[in-house]
Amino acid sequence: MKNMNSGAKAISGKSSLKDYLSGYNLFSYFNYIFLTIIVLVTIYPAYYVIVASISDPTELQRHTGLLLAPVGEITFAAYKLVFKNPMVLSGYMNTIFILVVGVTINLIMTIIGAYFLSIKNVMFKKYIMLFIIFTMYFSGGMIPGYLNIRDLHMLDSIWSLIIPGALSTTNLIIMRTAFVSVPDSLVEAAKIDGANHLKIMMKVMVPLTKATLAVMVLYYGVGHWNSWFSASIYLRSPSKLPLQLVLRNILLANQSGGMTGGVGLDEVSQLSDLIKYALIVVSTAPILVIYPFLQKFFTKGVMIGAVKE
Template sequence: MKVSVWGKIENNMLNVFMVLIILITLYPIIFVASSSISNPVSVLNEEVWLFPQGFSLEAYKQIFQNKMIWTSYYNTVWYTIVGTTINVTFTVMAAYALSRRSFFARNQIMFIIAFTMFFGGGIIPNFILINNLGLYDTRWAMVLPNAISAWNLIIARTYYQGIPEEIVESAKIDGANDLKIMYKIMVPISMPIIAVLTLFYAVTHWNAFFNAMLYLPSPELQPLQLYLMKILVQLSSEISEVAGESVVDSLPPLQLRYALIMVTILPIISVYPFLQKYFVKGVMIGAIKG
């Protein structure tokens, strides 16, 4: 009986703790969203604490009048779609090959791949490599150098190792080659891990800005996250480029920043709750079968 009472107390304490964590996590997002649509005067007077004070969409209107926002948005979508497609394709192909016991060099190759998780060449050697390959200041500098993530490859390989070898052997008896087995058998039964990889890679590409800062000096190739970083770091001179001098006089620069933040994070926030379970499943795959 005492154990049951203490169990209820622990559950209640855990629930309270989780509610506090949720509130702490949500408050910055709610504050930014409220500030972006509040009356500019209320934002300027710092009257917004949680919910909007008044209502105004002028900040969003002025932001979307700038063509660089649309260009950056297009670049981010392009990098996310093309990059994720390349990432998932190469990762699945490599993971399947390295999971087969018939592949004699799989352990040696996995050691080399795992080694890259702890040791890297550094920024300068990577920059020289990108430049020598002719990828500097091109879109491919954002998607080709990181075509495969070592961690995601390990997760996918662990998943494929859990698939019985008898399935592959039966397909080979029927005359199927490795390529046909991969795309006709393995891909359909591995949609859960493909969904995990797609989510991991898509979020990474959507939030990427560091490689763009190093390899993309041309503004017309830069993603939205890098443009947002410039807005957040620089002061009114950069705000003027987004909205114009007349808008800076009528709108608080901080409200323009809040609106731009919401424009940047809203797409990924909208889909993330529906795909959260795949993150958990991906972690469980690596934890249980690893």
Template sequence: MRKKSIDWPDRLTVILIGVILSLIVFITLYPLLFVLFASFSDGDQLLAHRGLLWKSLGFNISAYTRALANPAIWSGYKNTITLVLGGVMLNLSLTILGAYVLSRRNVLWNKMLMIFVVVSMFFSGGMIPFYLVIKQLGMMNTLWALLLPFSIKTFHLIIMRTAFLSLPPSLEEAAQIDGAGHWTMLLRVVIPLSMPVITVIVLYTAVDKWNMWFFPSMFIQDRTLYPLQLVLREILIYSQTDTISSGAATGEAYKLGETIKYATIIIATLPVLLVYPFLQRFFVKGALVGSIKG
């Protein structure tokens, strides 16, 4: 059977779409490539370079050597990993429990509870009362100030509830006939069938905790408790200021400081970039499951 030929207008459309998508990929990817190439470049050549950067200029790893020798980087990693692990466990536990209750069809005032949850998302308190509550509870300058107040998010709760509602009611009825209680139902039926959505919540929470810098800058004064992104922010903002104020703006410190900033960015973002490809298929499936039924 003769294959149907593709008309020229269709071919032009495919080519145009391919060009546009390629341009979008380039615009998205190039800033990261620029930072990567700059981090492995020689300071003199990097400062003298103008325009786009397509490769490292005078391959040099001294920026990484200096950055990794900074004890603030390692303490930042430790604090950030603590925030990620603690935040994921706390957020996931409370989100699953809350979503399970809100997804039960026979719970009294179920609809009213859901309306209250949604309304609370739009009418939450401002930063000043939030700050005062944390200070009053004695959580200032502790990692608890970054864990407990953010232990559950309404958006995550809605996604999880939607996923639980999409499960066939017959599974719940069969489990009840076999004598299963709510904990058995949750642990052996609901959670195993909702792993894609749970993976999405884990990824959302982990990335949120990994990138956290604004709230730590408000609640943390002890530099040994700084998360990695706050350390990175200090390096990016104050490295040039320190060299300029010391009169070394044109010296070796300034040249090396430029490459150290780029190396620190790579060090801070590399773990997320390495983990995300392995979770992408769960992320896409879970995001779809969590949005098809309300």
């Protein structure tokens, strides 16, 4: 009764409609302003980096305070230097390979693991979950990890960057959370239709969790893209280094004169600051390009009602 009344009011009552709308407007007003501030505040670092990367290095050194526009003569010397480095190209190639193969493996492993952990009544689930989570907190450390890779004959192989990283437990847990949120009724319906676990996983779970899957692609993808530490300990051949390690090494070289024992002259190439910024641009730009394609997966609303067998 009460519902019908207020419903009727909402539709027909002009004053209450206006109240509703003005409440909406005030909030939206502040919301838009607040979010705009957020944008301005968070865009500054990126803006700073881009502007600094093309500024004149000597003027940049002398500049203090906020940077609002490139100082001095605009120069792309830093970018030229970075791209002239032959390792950068091989770095990109390696990273793309790792990304494509790696994320595919990641998705497969994560989906099967998360699915299992989301099944309502399966024996040993709790123990397997503990078995997995325990590894998040206790590990053997770098040395046994390294020896392990060596024993598996993966040293100096690009696979050492893919297989050991096949699963991230945190991501696994997040994916499982998404699967758990899929309404039981749909799972039951599929079971009644005679679906086995594989079918349930592929026909019910996966299609209904596209948003989280997109996030998985993003998380794993960015993880692979940014990683350099494993490469630094497992790879020997310079031609196999992924992009981030190459860039990191370029940066380090331009900041201090060589490794231990150097003359201590503290050599600073004129471009060293610019290179630091240019590298950030070079390594982040591809992510910004790919992101919009993934974004649409998790900004759309899902009408679960429409997805009925």
